[in-house]
Amino acid sequence: MQNKIVPKIKPSAIFSIKGLITYQRINVEELIIQKIRDEETRNYGFNLLVREYQERVYWHVRKMVVDHDDADDLVQEIFVKVWKNLGSFREDAKLYTWIYRIATNECLTFLKKKKRKYFVSIGDVTKELSEKLDEDVNISGDEVQLKLQKALLKLPDKQRVVFNMKYFDEMKFAEIAEVTGTSVGALKASYHHAVKKIEEFLVDD
Template sequence: MEEKDLIEKIRNPDTKNYGFNLLVREYQERIYWHVRKMVIDHDDADDLVQEVFIKVWKNLDKFREDSRLYTWIYRIATNECLNFLNKKKDKFFLPINDVAAELSSKLDSGSYISGDEIQMKLQKALLKLPDKQRLVFNMKYFDEMKFTEIAEITETSVGALKASYHLAVKKIEQNLKID
């Protein structure tokens, strides 16, 4: 279904619920994996995805259509991830390294990675990055998004994103050499 048709269904009071169900079916899996790459834990990701779609439902009337619907939802998901990670740090008074270690232990014990040892090393190297650099790296490398799309979602300049991505790649390379 075209995005404009989906928006039309959502805007129509008679088809709003149906339109929202279509929206969830269309975007839920991609949003889940975006969130999961940031928070690692399946249960946390599931909870956050529910929160994302609750926020989408509550704010549908505020969607101005100055960006794509998916971009708007992705931005909500991104903000939820960053807020979740910040709350986790604040709640337990954890420095960034301790949060990375906790997420890394979930990575070891979970079924997140079905790949080989190299993929596990990459995921652990990613966890050592600051949240925003990890977010940019995930969106560019795994989701194969263009910098212009990432800029729209994160409300950051393309130049800053390119710098963040470059720094992330350098840090990952360093971490992989050390391991």
């Protein structure tokens, strides 16, 4: 018997644009899960998954590591991990929060290794990433954006990842809590502090 796909949103939400996007996203996610569940269609399902999430994962990673080559390598590594761990994906969790969790852990591990590998202090890594920002033609022309990105680099990595998910990806605190395994209360406090620090950095610079 074929599994029926049931949308997990209220019908009224369908009439808003955001609701439509959410509805579409859930449908795609359900389809991917359905394909992955079946051994015969797993490859096709994974291909769908990559095409659906590659850009979001890339930008999530890129904002953390700044450099494109590092981001490219990490994104590939993340999807290899996703492929290897498809069997351990619990279907009660959302697919994209599960992928975000893998991506976030990979980013934090990468940054930790970077600091350890070159015996450099956090300040030096911030400086290195900040210089990479100056080299990026897309952002170097926009003074305010460049300032904001440089200010973000001054945040601790864990706080920065939370800020990025809330501010740029507009994720709910409950979803971020699923990704990071932190309580909603702690995340709210972390985000609030991050915003204050960023505004201070922007004034200081």
